[in-house]
Amino acid sequence: MLEVNPLQRPMTTDFDSRDMDWYIDKIVQFLVFVAGISAIVFIIGIFVFITFEGFGFLLEDFSFREFFLSPFWEPSDEDVPEYGILALVAGTASVTGLAMIVAIPFSLGAAIFIGEFATGKLRESLKVLVELLAAIPSVVWGFIGLSIMNPLIIDLFDVPVGLNVLNAGVILGLMAAPIMTSIAEDALKAVPDRYREAAEALGATRWQVIYKTVLPAAKNGLLGAVLLGVGRGFGETMAVLMATGHAVNIPGSLFDPVRALTATIAAELGETAVGSPHYQALFTIGIFLFIITFLINLTADLIVRGIRKG
């Protein structure tokens, strides 16, 4: 995230005198470089670590077919342990999918309002509030799911249990919305004013300006915002653990309890013996999650970068 500004690079000229300032400059440059490179070091370190921990499983008990296509997850069985993550993937995907259906209209609407309509104090305070919303810890969201949404869903829809796809999807949608709003608003801001001015000069109404000019121009940035939201959804753990009902299940309806990949790791890792096949299988899920979120975030980043340049 940290980059060395090319303008601040010391110039190598003839009258270079190596005084105190010169050394301080060098040191600071080095520190900034280390900080900048640390993100890369950490990410590679983490990847190497989880691959290393999960490697034994990949070599011995892993079967591609079982792992990805079997819905049975019972790794602690003494005789015939089962390591299928299909149901867990279905759980994560269904919850994230619903979350996006909830979050996209919310965040897009909020971004358009903040970026195009709100002015002055209202705009600034809205922006601060959105960032504040993004800072609510996920345990708090999970608690809301468990103690407010659960009885509400039972009452409203007359279902036996309120911990299900609907509950977790709505919670996750609300969690992802502020981040998506921030990024979408950045994307709208990146659209040059002359586009709007040109559209208005042609007699377009405000809605027409947004719908016909600004949104198409900010298309990539908005897509990036959505993808980052999806990445957040895949990676979220605590709220999902608390609100899904934690049942290994391929959901047939919104009211079926499910279990997410992340929640499975969180719930089981602390209680498995280090180095056991179960432990390694959990790390293999970790590798899978890591790759997926990495790809999603990378795509989002590339798309967002694409528009900034273009």
Next chain:
Amino acid sequence: MKRNFFIAVSLATTTLFYSLPANAADRTIIQNKGSDTLVNVAQAWAEAYRDVDADIAVAVSGGGSGTGIAAMINGTVDIANTSRKMKSKEVKMAKGKGQHPFEHVVGYDALAVFIHNDNPIKSLSFEQLKSIFGRGGKATKWSDIGINVPGCKSDKIVVVSRQNNSGTYAYFKKAALGKKGKFRQGTLDMHGSKDVVDLVEKTPCAIGYSGLAYATDHIKMTCIAKQNGGECVNPSVETASDHSYPIARPLFMYTNGEPKGAVKTYLDWIKSDAGQCILMKKGYAPSRDVSCG
């Protein structure tokens, strides 16, 4: 910039603060961890033991038998509480790490099948349990076993189970579903015995299982029969003690090698009448005949 802010915030929220117990220096601390079934009684023992020997403090935490065993293998506890025997694989793994698990039976626990207070079921046979809890079982609706539960409009049986490294989970699976048996898909896997009881208490359609000690007035237990239509036995401390209740299991404490020093005196006290009476008061069956005053 914005994203850096998010990263900073998420880091701050995930940071945990550990605090060390006060005056740790002048007391011997026994680390005791594991089974959620045993955690209440382990806490009661630890508290009562303060009056026996003030110089020994017992730090108790739960998390499940798997947690306790994992901690035993990793060598981070003095006593691991479990509600199941250690698997041979686990013992081997422990030995590989220089730990020699030594088993102590400290009591027995009846696993009760819990239902909502409005549920009219009186008794369940093993076969019925299998069709409700087991994979491929036929009973997915209460009407499938000929029961109409008031308040459960969907008629669907909501099966409540435990996370798969819980000792209660492992024992119930073996006892009710058979050695090769497995749980059905879509059970709600709770993270503690109390969570099971809480959920069943609030959900008319639900059925779950937990240690007898977690029973409350707001929840019903079924009578268990070995055969269809056979005589059924209600779960209680007495029926667990005389082994007439079919789903009762021994409760274990594991130490690394034969216990020595403070750990030994603590375990001896647990097995004495004083310790066993505390166990009984908490709703478990003692490991031998005791007389409590």
